[in-house]
Amino acid sequence: MNDIYVARSSAIAARALEEEMVIMSMRDSTLFTLNEVAAEIWRAADGKTPLSEIVRNNICAKFATDPDAAYADAEIFCRQLSDCGILMLSDRPIELGG
């Protein structure tokens, strides 16, 4: 499995409300509401931690779920957010400015 690295875009505004995360793209003001599981991935997306490790430590450890299925779902989710410009994806660690 080729792992991927994920990092939150700087061109967003985000705020946790209860267990969910509300995110607004600064590019086009599109709104996203992430559920509790998706919010876990979002919070852990620091550019340094591989997605597989995020899924293992932040998803499988907290939510009863099959690791392979969880990783497949997480990868689809991350690619969708990447397409929307609010998450960055790479096959190597992502250097974040600032």
Added chain:
Amino acid sequence: MTSSLVVEIGNYPVRFSTDDPALLGCLRTRFGDFVTEAPSSAPVDFSVRLLTPGLLPGGRDIQVTHVNGCWRFARDLFHSEWFPKHGRGSVRTSPLNFSRDAALAVPGPMAASVDSTLRVLHTLLLAPGGGFLLHAASAVRNGKAFVFSGVSGAGKSTISRLAPPDVTLLTDEISYICPQGETYRAFGTPFVGDLSRNGANISAPLKEINLLAQGSSNKRELLPPPKAAAGLLRNVLFFAVDPEYVPLVFETACRVASTVPIYRLTFVPTEEVWEMIS
């Protein structure tokens, strides 16, 4: 000779100066009770000048830009500039069908230009302090403010029209909401919708916000904060795509969603809907 008047909405007075008394008369008619002789603080100053028709390029949508300390608001009817550091700005408006006599009787394009300028200006004045304008009707009942938010056609003017006599309308189109300690306060505005009349120039503590939907029965559902924030953000009035201001508006909407009850109000357009609002 230059003369002026002050339009105060919320706690922000704005003075408009012009050398054309007919224009001033038009503004006085348009803004009515929001024209004050005793502003609560030093006003922001705007000069208003008529241009020859056709001199202003631009489309139907307002473009708001921020360059070198100057905010520019522009569309086909007007170009406005505001320099926050200096507390002054200008409105240049194209008269189009402007007629001096008609302008005294009915608000003309010039008043519409000033109205649009005020809407944009107030979004910018309010944002740093956590206030905002909302596409919403609002009204005061029993000393508390109730807000009814939705896009065009959602029922803002309808619910305003159905209000019983003990309700005082703050606006049927654009609500004005400011923080007050840990809570919020709603102010009347002269920003009119289909009712074509200014709201009352009063304010009251904000009790709740209702996101409007029309349906076959009257019902209210309290929204969890994430849904409330998303619903609110869809209706917040903000024109500037600005990296400093957009996060402020986002934060404000999230804070409001966490502190003010926000409902989805589905209603049949009859007077009974007001039985749920008290």
